[in-house]
Amino acid sequence: MSFDALHTVRSNLDWLVVRKNAHYLAVAKHNQPKLRAFLAALPWSEIPTADITRDRGHGREETRTLKVATVDHLDFPHAAQAIRIGRWRRQKGRTASRETVYAITDATAEQASPALLADLARGQWHIEIKQHYVRDVTFGEDSSTSRTGRGPAVLALFRATVADTLRAAGHRSIPAGRLAHKTATAALDLHGFP
Structure with a gap:
């Protein structure tokens, strides 16, 4: 793991x-x-x-x-x-x-060859790029001023939902997907709201 x-x-x-x-x-x-x-x-x-x-x-x-x-x-x-x-x-x-x-x-x-360790590290890096990098860079999560109560967790959930929804809609680039849905109507349509 x-x-x-x-x-x-x-x-x-x-x-x-x-x-x-x-x-x-x-x-x-x-x-x-x-x-x-x-x-x-x-x-x-x-x-x-x-x-x-x-x-x-x-x-x-x-x-x-x-x-x-x-x-x-x-x-x-x-x-x-x-x-x-x-x-x-x-x-x-x-x-x-x-x-x-x-x-x-x-x-x-004996249990883990260097190649296996490299693959495990690469897998973790892939997770960081796919999720953490998008949240930190695209959504500016690290610079968020919400630090108390449940606010940070709720905002992280919203950011993850937006990123997952954009991916499910076929967007390979989250920033480009956000730009394509920057109006309220486009954003609501993306999430299936009439």
Whole structure:
């Protein structure tokens, strides 16, 4: 099971392994600063690249490199391997970008090959692009000023409903779909209201 950094919490990881008998691939971002710092400080330059994936399409080039290190002294439940993923991305008409993502997994090297770990990480990235990126960038969820009560959850539900409805209507691009339905009448028609 792979998930967003928000769920990279000791109790969640322990629950998955002990109670659900499941494996995890957990991304470490700035919500876990000690874990992220520990992972970033590993001697990655001495560790060989275990997997390289290249993709082209939709005006984008992307290369992902994955390095894996066995860890036995990490202060996170059941962690067996540390992972570093380097992403190089170039979108047509834009400057190339680089990103480094760190993760941990309880799966040992015998249980999960670098190719499998790369596929799991890619699957999580696909979820982030399809859902989180759309909510954060297209709908501006991160800049929302609603922070109390049930407001944020209700707004997130509305945003997800709009995005899912646009996809169901055949729109591949959520921003373009929103532009096509910016009048009240078009928006109501999209959601099936007379």
